[in-house]
Amino acid sequence: MGRAPCCDKANVKRGPWSPEEDAKLRDYIEKNGTGGNWIALPQKADLKRCGKSCRLRWLNYLRPNIKHGEFSIEEDRVICTLYATIGSRWSIIAAQLPGRTDNDIKNYWNTKLKKKLMSVIPQFNQRKAPPPFPDSYQNSPLSLSSQMLPPLSLDSSSQYYACGLNKQFASHEFASLPQYLSTNDNNSLGNPNNCSSFQAPEGYYSPLKESNNFMFGGEGSCSCSDGSSGGQIGQTREIIKQEEMGFQDYSIYSDYAYQCVEKTNGYFGENIAESYDLEDVKKLMGSTSLSCNGSILDENKEELKLMPMYYF
DNA sequence: AACATACTCAACCGCTAAAAT
DNA sequence: TATTTTAGCGGTTGAGTATGT
Numbered sequence: 001m002g003r004a005p006c007c008d009k010a011n012v013k014r015g016p017w018s019p020e021e022d023a024k025l026r027d028y029i030e031k032n033g034t035g036g037n038w039i040a041l042p043q044k045a046d047l048k049r050c051g052k053s054c055r056l057r058w059l060n061y062l063r064p065n066i067k068h069g070e071f072s073i074e075e076d077r078v079i080c081t082l083y084a085t086i087g088s089r090w091s092i093i094a095a096q097l098p099g100r101t102d103n104d105i106k107n108y109w110n111t112k113l114k115k116k117l118m119s120v121i122p123q124f125n126q127r128k129a130p131p132p133f134p135d136s137y138q139n140s141p142l143s144l145s146s147q148m149l150p151p152l153s154l155d156s157s158s159q160y161y162a163c164g165l166n167k168q169f170a171s172h173e174f175a176s177l178p179q180y181l182s183t184n185d186n187n188s189l190g191n192p193n194n195c196s197s198f199q200a201p202e203g204y205y206s207p208l209k210e211s212n213n214f215m216f217g218g219e220g221s222c223s224c225s226d227g228s229s230g231g232q233i234g235q236t237r238e239i240i241k242q243e244e245m246g247f248q249d250y251s252i253y254s255d256y257a258y259q260c261v262e263k264t265n266g267y268f269g270e271n272i273a274e275s276y277d278l279e280d281v282k283k284l285m286g287s288t289s290l291s292c293n294g295s296i297l298d299e300n301k302e303e304l305k306l307m308p309m310y311y312f
Numbered sequence: 313a314a315c316a317t318a319c320t321c322a323a324c325c326g327c328t329a330a331a332a333t
Numbered sequence: 334t335a336t337t338t339t340a341g342c343g344g345t346t347g348a349g350t351a352t353g354t
Contacts, residue, residue: 016348038339051340052341055341059341088343088344089343090342090343102342102343103343106343110344
């Protein structure tokens with residue numbers, strides 16, 4: 001024997017909710033709560049609706065503090081970042097955006113944000129191959145990982161550089177940038193003594209750290225505090241082509257693009273975040289890159305541009 | 313003004329894991 | 334332990350609305 005059936009499917013009302021029904025549901029829940037039992041609720045609230053329908057109506061529309069209307073730039077950024085990281089797990093994404101429902105975010109993504117993104121990332125549509133990387137780098141100590149890197153450990157009180165981006169980043173902002181980790185020891189990030197001899201080819205950026213700052217190297221402007229030129233980058237998953245870099249316009253879409261290019265066949269595509277398990281999500285959710293507390297946007301910029309990225 | 317097309321978003325569908333019996 | 338249902342989730346649909354011709 002199992003549970004009793006939830007409702008008589010033939011006798012429940014379907015379709016749009018009337019204001020009267022909304023009022024009944026709202027009044028009942030405000031007075032009595034859901035009691036953790038949606039199935040029993042319609043009868044108690046004198047509604048000819050399925051419990052499932054009541055739950056959806058409450059969660060997506062009637063619940064207090066629901067935010068309707070335009071999404072902010074910051075919300076865009078969070079959605080893009082999380083979508084790039086964990087895919088279409090709307091409930092997790094919604095949990096990061098107070099007042100927004102998973103349904104709302106899903107609709108917004110499917111109808112607006114995705115298109116917005118496509119419009120600033122023409123490569124997605126063209127399925128363009130990344131540029132070839134010089135042969136001489138094939139034997140570099142770098143390796144491309146198809147797996148998610150562990151979260152960066154950043155000091156929240158420090159400022160970080162991304163070389164060529166002409167600005168400093170707070171830790172949470174920096175964590176949203178493509179992640180570059182030290183080969184052997186994540187904790188060595190920021191340690192100036194760990195710079196090594198790898199140098200990105202001309203026209204490319206490579207990450208670099210300096211003193212307590214991380215830097216994306218290249219352009220000769222980056223140096224380690226131990227005096228070496230170039231930068232230790234350890235495990236690197238991409239090299240950014242210099243001339244295509246939008247310096248001040250490093251956008252909210254960075255992580256999304258980053259994931260999109262991270263395909264082992266080396267082509268752009270949307271086939272992202274396919275195989276993360278719960279543990280991955282937990283790790284990711286604990287990482288600073290998923291923080292919603294800040295924005296890396298230039299306040300003066302209205303137009304958002306994507307910084308093209310390539311990997312080798 | 314009338315029609316066609318595109319867009320939005322609330323609601324439903326179907327699936328899975330968890331809970332109840 | 335097996336069976337049945339619920340809760341919650343992501344995907345899809347379609348009515349209503351906006352925009353274009």
